[in-house]
Amino acid sequence: MGTSQKGKYSCRSRGSILIGVLVILFLMSIVILKFITEATREIEYQSQFQGQEDLRSQAYCVFDAALATLHEIREIDGQLYRPVQGWGDPLGYSNIPLPEGIKSEVKITDESGKLPINHNNVQIWNLLFEEMGIDLSDAEILTDSLIDWMDKDDLKRLNGAEKDDYELDSKEYKPSNEMLKDFDELKLIQGFDEQFFNEDDGTPNQFFQSFKQSVSLHNQHPVNVNAAQGLVLNVLARMGGFDGEYLQQHLRGPDNLTGTGDDPWLTNMNQIPGFGAGLTAGGGAPPSNLFGATSQMFRIEVKVSRGASIFLIDTLVGPKGSAAQARTQNAGRGQNSPSRVRKPSSSRSTGNKSSSGGSGYYPFDVIHISENRIF
Ligand SMILES: [Ca+2]
Ligand SMILES: [Ca+2]
Numbered sequence: 001m002g003t004s005q006k007g008k009y010s011c012r013s014r015g016s017i018l019i020g021v022l023v024i025l026f027l028m029s030i031v032i033l034k035f036i037t038e039a040t041r042e043i044e045y046q047s048q049f050q051g052q053e054d055l056r057s058q059a060y061c062v063f064d065a066a067l068a069t070l071h072e073i074r075e076i077d078g079q080l081y082r083p084v085q086g087w088g089d090p091l092g093y094s095n096i097p098l099p100e101g102i103k104s105e106v107k108i109t110d111e112s113g114k115l116p117i118n119h120n121n122v123q124i125w126n127l128l129f130e131e132m133g134i135d136l137s138d139a140e141i142l143t144d145s146l147i148d149w150m151d152k153d154d155l156k157r158l159n160g161a162e163k164d165d166y167e168l169d170s171k172e173y174k175p176s177n178e179m180l181k182d183f184d185e186l187k188l189i190q191g192f193d194e195q196f197f198n199e200d201d202g203t204p205n206q207f208f209q210s211f212k213q214s215v216s217l218h219n220q221h222p223v224n225v226n227a228a229q230g231l232v233l234n235v236l237a238r239m240g241g242f243d244g245e246y247l248q249q250h251l252r253g254p255d256n257l258t259g260t261g262d263d264p265w266l267t268n269m270n271q272i273p274g275f276g277a278g279l280t281a282g283g284g285a286p287p288s289n290l291f292g293a294t295s296q297m298f299r300i301e302v303k304v305s306r307g308a309s310i311f312l313i314d315t316l317v318g319p320k321g322s323a324a325q326a327r328t329q330n331a332g333r334g335q336n337s338p339s340r341v342r343k344p345s346s347s348r349s350t351g352n353k354s355s356s357g358g359s360g361y362y363p364f365d366v367i368h369i370s371e372n373r374i375f
Pocket of ligand 2: 147152175
């Protein structure tokens with residue numbers, strides 16, 4: 001009797017131990033499951049950044065190859081004039097190896113094909129506005145107001161506006177007396193506020209877009225006639241007294257197609273028939289810093305992708321010293337600080353054919369750089 005009682009007790013206690021163990025196992029499995037889920041999530045999260053970091057460094061490799069290409073071609077040809085020299089396709093030229101599964105595109109555009117913002121030549125501005133289809137009386141207001149906005153003084157030009165005029169117009173701001181930093185600033189300037197923006201919703205209109213395409217806020221070099229297009233070319237042609245259409249045709253080469261291997265380039269302005277016989281007679285000498293034939297400043301856009309992941313860098317590159325210039329101009333404006341480009345030293349540069357030795361730097365300054373956004 002005693003033993004069977006004892007057996008019953010031990011049976012019951014064994015049963016409860018079993019239940020206890022099962023409960024513990026159950027709880028443990030929940031904990032482990034939770035741990036695994038968390039860990040997987042963490043790994044996925046980390047690998048996302050890993051991938052992005054990887055793409056980022058790849059993008060800078062490609063950017064570096066673009067700089068190396070520009071540098072090498074300049075070493076060989078003496079100057080840079082047109083992408084057809086070979087720098088239009090830096091990936092093809094430098095032949096850098098890309099890791100499997102990674103795609104890359106790089107686009108170099110010649111920023112020196114645009115009119116520099118930092119000139120105060122009335123004739124050039126008036127011509128640009130006129131070429132845009134704005135009548136002369138309005139063009140004169142735009143020109144004088146733009147120059148007044150950027151010149152250091154507070155003296156109003158004939159059709160311009162300075163501090164007192166904005167005050168009279170109950171504006172809560174005054175001219176910056178500095179070079180334009182951003183095209184959106186135009187919205188504040190007399191004449192542009194009405195001409196360049198839609199009346200109903202204040203969005204930029206076609207005049208704004210044309211201006212933006214024709215003017216560089218960064219290039220302070222003479223305009224490269226090899227790169228000048230559309231309105232800019234028309235302005236140059238009228239200022240310089242040559243036939244813009246003839247020049248374009250010449251630059252298309254014998255096959256009459258732009259961007260093909262037979263495209264020639266000008267190395268100086270005297271190669272243009274008729275150059276120098278333009279508006280100069282009646283309107284004084286054209287500014288000597290208007291006409292050029294070399295590419296000095298470049299916008300380099302790099303896109304690197306793996307599957308659906310994309311990394312973009314958008315940069316503006318100029319000759320050595322231009323970053324310091326930009327820094328002086330932008331002093332205290334809180335912009336991205338320009339930096340000198342370091343030449344890579346290790347195996348990463350096996351694909352670049354750069355021949356520069358010694359200095360350890362490419363002869364370029366990065367004036368602006370942005371990642372994953374358009375500036
Ligand atoms: Ca002024
Ligand atoms: Ca001023």
